[in-house]
Amino acid sequence: MKKENSKILDKLGKDPGFTVPENYFANFTSELMDSLPEVKITEEEKPTLWVRIRPFVYMAAMFAGIWVMMNIFTIGKNSSADMQQIRSQLSKSLPAINNVEDFMDYEGYSEYDLLYEDSLYMESENVKAK
């Protein structure tokens, strides 16, 4: 502080030479307090428990939602993976199954068409037997 002051100021000191009436500061507060008008203070309402915890509840709900959605997708993935496994096991145990599927899909033939043809064949066999 001293470094930034000038020599003149260092010589003069910091007393500006001002004085106040006796007991001025002692009486100032009480005199002023008497003249202060009434004021209305808007007191801040204490937030309810729900208002205070609401953001945390919302955040928890959001995370729960994300967790549920992730689980749904994961379950879907798992089930299709299980099916793949079953299919591969089946194809190993029944090597001709792929050919059957090829045949079944051939030119729009479905397994219902085959069943229908089977039923016709069975019916004609029954007629012959009779």
Add this chain to the structure above:
Amino acid sequence: MAARAKYDEEEIVEQLHKQDTCRTAFGRVIEHYSEQLYWHIRRMVVDHDDANDVLQNTFIKAWTNIDNFRGDAKLSTWLYKIAINESITFINKKKVQNNISLDDDDSFLVNSLEADKYFDGDEAQLKLQRAIATLPEKQRLVFNMRYYDEMKYEEMSEILGTSVGALKASYHHALKKIESYFENND
């Protein structure tokens, strides 16, 4: 007489926001800040009676606006801002009353200082007050806050809304002008 509890600003601010405690708390604020604000105002307006009026207006303004004080800034910063505004408003009003241009310096304030019963300074102190009165308003504020109140530039920056660098420059210019006033008025 019962000993007064220690002044705890955080507690006082809390009490200021409650209807049943705000008046007593404000009394504590006046007690705590009246002297330092008085000297700050007195150095601006020079005359004791004027300083007394401005100080009262400062506290009345603070009291009537107490509901707007939310404790974001320090109470002292808020009070200083009000005191500075009130001082400048008072000086400008006095200039208008005395037919002095608002652009002129505040030398007229020290004209009657010699005869003031609440001034017991010597010739050198009177000369310093005359030199300070020739400074532009902002420089005068900065000089008083730094030299007499020994306020930190950071705090002054908060009160005056000016950068620390600009305040340092202002103080430096004020010192140079005071030195040159002394050299030219030997």
